[in-house]
Amino acid sequence: MSSSLLRRLSVGLAALTGLLGTSLIGIRAADAVTVPILVADVDSGKVIYAQAPTDPWYPASITKLMTTYVALDLVRQGKVSLDSMITISAAAAAEPPSKMGFKPGTQLTLDNALKIIMVKSANDIAYAIGENLGGSIDTFAAMMNETAVRIGMRDSHWYNPNGLPDPRQWTSARDMAVLARALIRDFPDSHDLFSISAIQFGRAVMPNHNGLLGRYPGTDGMKTGFICSGGFNVVATATRNGRRIVTIVMGQPSPRERDVKTADLFDYAFGQSAGWTSPTLEALPASALPAPPDMRPFVCGGKKPPAIEDGPGALSAPGSAAQLIGGSAANSPALALAAFSNPALRARSLPPRAPLQPIAVWIGRNPAEGQQILESQEAEQKAAAANTRAAKLEAAKAKRLAALEAAKQAREARAERAQAAREAAKEAAKTTAKPAPKLAAKAGRPLPHAASAYTAVETPSMPEAKPGKGLSKPAAKATAHKPAPAKAAPAKESTGKSAAKKPAAKKAAAEE
Known part of the structure; x- marks a missing residue:
């Protein structure tokens, strides 16, 4: 083999x-x-x-x-x-x-x-x-x-x-x-x-x-x-x-x-x-x-x-x-x-x-016809792509404009709501307003006993002695019953002065 x-x-x-x-x-x-x-x-x-x-x-x-x-x-x-x-x-x-x-x-x-x-x-x-x-x-x-x-x-x-x-x-x-x-x-x-x-x-x-x-x-x-x-x-x-x-x-x-x-x-x-x-x-x-x-x-x-x-x-x-x-x-x-x-x-x-x-x-x-068809199809594809890009750009532009308009309308709506709220607050303030309370009592009418602690009390001073004459008792009584002044002092200050004047008043009474 x-x-x-x-x-x-x-x-x-x-x-x-x-x-x-x-x-x-x-x-x-x-x-x-x-x-x-x-x-x-x-x-x-x-x-x-x-x-x-x-x-x-x-x-x-x-x-x-x-x-x-x-x-x-x-x-x-x-x-x-x-x-x-x-x-x-x-x-x-x-x-x-x-x-x-x-x-x-x-x-x-x-x-x-x-x-x-x-x-x-x-x-x-x-x-x-x-x-x-x-x-x-x-x-x-x-x-x-x-x-x-x-x-x-x-x-x-x-x-x-x-x-x-x-x-x-x-x-x-x-x-x-x-x-x-x-x-x-x-x-x-x-x-x-x-x-x-x-x-x-x-x-x-x-x-x-x-x-x-x-x-x-x-x-x-x-x-x-x-x-x-x-x-x-x-x-x-x-x-x-x-x-x-x-x-x-x-x-x-x-x-x-x-x-x-x-x-x-x-x-x-x-x-x-x-x-x-x-x-x-x-x-x-x-x-x-x-x-x-x-x-x-x-x-x-x-x-x-x-x-x-x-x-x-x-x-x-x-x-x-x-x-x-x-x-x-x-x-x-x-x-x-x-x-x-x-x-x-x-x-x-x-x-x-x-x-x-x-x-x-x-x-x-044939190849020539085929080439023409391919070129035509390529041109159509390019045109379609260009149209698609243009449509996308137009859509994006429209979207941006719509967003800007929406934001503008939103700002205007907020401003209108804020203005309405302010006006409503003013109307409410007018409707619910009350007169201020009177702080002073009417003339000729004594203050309540309970208010004496908050009212300034002036201690009567010693009357000026005249030669040959002593103090008269009626004058001291008149001073004791003198009505309170019309304008009241602040509460805290009145309380302090009242507390300070009490020993002097007692002393004057004792001397009488």
Whole structure:
């Protein structure tokens, strides 16, 4: 055996051992579910490696391969052309991301629409393709199912053209291999559609979500997909030495693990030859599973969904939880987590991506018309932004004026209330005013006995003696009965003087 053959065989066995290493964890447990994996030769349809190839699975955006086949088939039949205009409806514009975000009424050619869904995986554009080519989404889905049966797909059920979650929509790894071969066989002139590394719309450059393009030698297609319920899926083709291999990997927990596992499978497949004993895609037995498993607990869990390329991770299609390795039925989170935590996959990575080579896409019938539309839309956006700013400034000015007027009215109201309060106080003072009490008693009327303590009492002085005459008694009596003066002294001073004069009065009386 030659050294080169031994080297290829050893690389292939190592890759397969690394790929299936975690599978050994789950083999001990009965009734586990395997994530679908399939590797086949494109020309012969011979199966090189298969793992649950016919089990039902949620396809996510690899659905857009089916949408593209139907569209190209209509072009081949002459019913439409690649220059046919696709109009974005309100329903299409409302589809969740990933999307281009075109306004309802925007038009673009079918050719540009197909490039966009293959690279950007825009759900709004795929929906618009279905509406325009089928007349309605239901009619286009019927066309998808009819075409799938005609080209040999037997496990698929289609209900929308973009792959957003629908519990009724599923496929299998075998069916996607059949579809990939049909696209390559029936539309050889459109093969470049599946290997575009990036598109450029205006100034925006959008790379292809297929992480193998520009990183794994020989990769030339096709499409990725992701929803929480289906995990990260890929349909990939690669060519080496004139031999083309198609690899389908589904249900992976991240884009990186999906890409690494697919690269390992390519390495293994290119080191193998599909002999006459290898089964064909048509010979693979049907699955016993009645419906796809739901990978949400293992891919998204209770955490924030991972970065998504084909739709909001919050959406899911209901189903049963799945184990990852083994036989036929369903439910062991421990096995699932064990298989998803493969140390070998965590440690590996692909080389850096080659420089992108963007392909221009546009809205309208041609680039010039598209540029005019973009400039018109940009002018409208600038005008709308200017109007919005002007409206905000006017609203702020009106608010300030209203606040100033309100403050002025409040001050005037307070002043009026204060003035009214002062006037009310004056009126109240006039109404309740009383005359001041009289402090002095009327003339000729003696003071009450009780008031004597508060009235100034003047002690009669000794009369001046005349020569030869003594004091006369009547004069002393007259002085004793002299009426009190009309003006009363302050109470405290009267009390003091009265207390001071009493001994002198007694002395005068004694002398008499």
